[in-house]
Amino acid sequence: MLRIPDDFWDWLSLEWFSYSTLRSFDWVYPLVLYALPLVPLIFLMRWLLSLNTKNKLDLALFDGKLRWQWSSLLRFVPRIIYLLFMLLILVALARPQRVNEQIEQLAEGIDIVLVMDVSGSMELSDIAPSRLAAAKEVAQDFVKGRVQDRIGMVVFAGDAYSLAPLTTDYQLLRENINSISFKMIPNDGTAIGSALAVAINRMRDSEAKSKVIILISDGENTAGSLDPELAAQLAYAYGIKLYTIGIGKDGQVAYDVDDAGNTLYVETQMDESNLRKIAEIGQGQFFRADSKSTLQEIFRNINRMEKTEVSEKRFRDARDYYQVYLKWALLLLLTWMLLKNTFITNVLED
CATH class of the missing domain: 3.40.50.410 (von Willebrand factor, type A domain)
Incomplete structure (x- = not known):
């Protein structure tokens, strides 16, 4: 019988996104993190450029004042999820890890x-x-x-x-x-x-x-x-x-x-x-x-x-954690794909 490891679901903890956890990592490719602010900037530029290019449909409406519905905000949910997906991909590419380095000094x-x-x-x-x-x-x-x-x-x-x-x-x-x-x-x-x-x-x-x-x-x-x-x-x-x-x-x-x-x-x-x-x-x-x-x-x-004469032996144990953020990214991607086939998506903007 296949046994699931005890820590199999640990990646679902929101603690992985806390400031203290992110600060505790050593980043193999820290330059990738500088690209994080570019992701929301790209989405903002895309939205500004699309303001005047949206498809419009003429509708005959009844007389009276239209009331704003909070449900209209749901159409932004897929975009936000996709934005988070891209951010998590960048975090995973930066390759977070924790390094345990021990130094043993030998001297006769x-x-x-x-x-x-x-x-x-x-x-x-x-x-x-x-x-x-x-x-x-x-x-x-x-x-x-x-x-x-x-x-x-x-x-x-x-x-x-x-x-x-x-x-x-x-x-x-x-x-x-x-x-x-x-x-x-x-x-x-x-x-x-x-x-x-x-x-x-x-x-x-x-x-x-x-x-x-x-x-x-x-x-x-x-x-x-x-x-x-x-x-x-x-x-x-x-x-x-x-x-x-x-x-x-x-x-x-x-x-x-x-x-x-x-x-x-x-x-x-x-x-x-x-x-x-x-x-x-x-x-x-x-x-x-x-x-x-x-x-x-x-x-x-x-x-x-x-x-x-003092000689040093260094024992370096590096453990990667990019898999955690990659799993979260894949979960968000699947969620985004499901939402694209529901009423939430604004088909006029796709």
Whole structure:
């Protein structure tokens, strides 16, 4: 037995002609819709041109005044139906459809650990407002630019601590970066080797296609029990790439004001050799940042070198609805053909 689908009669709903429904469509041939106003215009021009060309029949009428009958308007019904038929044909030709497009992003992320020096010398203001504040701001921008990468955070002075595990919760990571401050580690100094060891420990079980440590410091190793070069060799053994950034200017740098209001200066001189050696062993690169703009450019370079490739898959499902308006058009055409054979049609005007 032939079974009629449940939605077989759905096309008869007047909801198909509502403004919201028509607005919801994507039109394959939208230019066809511009022809819609031409249809009633053609009918109007045809009526104007036919005013003086109508066939007339002389009739003998009785004396008296003729009364207007509403039924005389019925002769316009076939024309209106035919006009609607033509409008619906144009709507169907414009091919309304609804498109459901889904985008699936595929990315094989990189594991990155930011290792930041928070020792007392990072409070110097040769990079305004301070070395640490500039490093934090640039680190925030770096986090914003990553996609699908797990990022962790290690801070160090005389000791090293993991501030944030490897995570894709960038909001949590930004909050952790904001929380970094001077003297958050009581033991002052620069334990670069220990900081690298903590970062490596976070990444040693990682299965990411690329593992990166970015170390930001303004001095040489002065604390901790692990030699930085040995830590770099350990990173190399685990397939971790090391980028080192030496931050700060050489020479006299203002650091405080005495009771008399005089500015106090301290002589700074960075020993780059240690940081360069670490980067070389770790198959990475050393950078020197003596200004905030330089630091920003360094992070942009690292961002380009360690870019996660993101591929997109698009699933496009398009469903046509021109059949609905075509069915309505055929229904109106059949109605028009039936009316042409009834008393409603004015035979004098055909």
